[in-house]
Amino acid sequence: MRLDDEAESQNVEDRRGGGGGFGGPGTIGIGTIIVALAASYFFGIDPRLIMQGAQVMQGSGNVPHQQAPAHAPANDPLTVFTRKVLGSTERTWERVFETDLGRRYEPPTLVLFSNVTPTACGTGQSAMGPFYCPGDRKVYIDLSFYNELRQRFGASGDFAQAYVIAHEVGHHVQNLLGVSDKVDAARRRMGEAQANQLSVRMELQADCLAGVWAANAQKINQKLIEPGDFEDGLRAAAAIGDDRLQKQAQGYVVPEAFTHGTSEQRVRWLRQGLTTGDMRRCDTFAAKQL
Structure with missing residues (x-):
């Protein structure tokens, strides 16, 4: 990706270096964290899906009043990269919302944190991977995940990292809509297996919306996407399919426990967004075959 011409987003909150830890009311027990870890080998996680029943505020929607000390914005390459990708999503979705929906796009805030942080959805953990919290309309990411994406999942390249952010912004788009x-x-009206199937459709739609961003961002800035970038994204999508991750983690696959979709499904829906650039083609809920 060539991000030289991309302006950085100003909607970034940097909580790193502020300690980050807190205890007492509002923290999740170790048992819940273990369950979350088992369910969160990959990104695109909606915290409500893995922390349901153990919400910090028990539905209050409040965040613990603990602010990290203010400090100058970081300008390391990964931080600048993240701000530029977020800026690209903002400009792209502003245009798509205005053109296709006739409405104003309200961008999310992206929170940079380390280890642990309070959110309106509960306690955010680095081990959960990047996630979006609808309660405060914020995307949360520990940038060390980029290393895990490359080393653990074998998904390298700038576009694979941008896909992480774009997928979570896709969840924000779902929230706005x-x-x-x-x-x-x-x-809430379903059993666990049925609810998981619905979660899969939710996640696959976010994959498709990530593709819609990339397709339209390329139209805005024709230098943004370089040869091989889309392929990097598709490899990343394949690397974090439920079937592949379950096979790696436990040696066998449990389809009824899928929450994000198979590798094939994730690749298919990301490609759908990449090739069409049309958010209307991302209706996974109406699709007879995922």
Whole structure:
């Protein structure tokens, strides 16, 4: 990716270097963390799906009042890269919302943190991977995940990293469009297996929306996407399919426990967004075959 011409987003909150730890009310027990870790080998996680039943505020929606001390914005390469990719998503979705929906896009805030941080969805853990919290409309990421993406999942390249951010922003788009609330309401009426199937459709749609961003961002800045970038993204999507991760972790696959989709499904829906650039082609909920 060539990000030289991309302006950095100003909607970034840097909580790193502020300690980050806190105890007492509002923290999640070790048992819940273990369950979260088992379910979160890959990014694109909605915290409500893995911390449901153990929400910090028990539905209050409040965040513990603990602020990291203010400090100058970091200008290391990964931080600048992240701000530029977020800026690209903002400009792209602003245009898509105005053109296709006739409405204003409201960008999320991206929070940089280390180890642990309070969120409106509960306690955010680095081990969960990047995630989006609808309660405060923020994307959370520990930038050390980029190393894990490369070393553990074998997904290298700038576009693979950008895909991480774009997928979470895709969840924000779902939230703005009311999809998140509808899925949550439906999941509460279902058994676990059915709820998981609905979660898969939610995650695959976010993959497709990540592709829509890339396709439209390329139209805005034709120098942004370089040869091989899309292939990097598709390899990343394949690397974090439920089937592949379960096979690696436990040696066998449990389809009814899938929450994000198979490698094949994730690749298919990311490619759908990349090739069409049309968010209307991302209706995974109406698709007969994922």
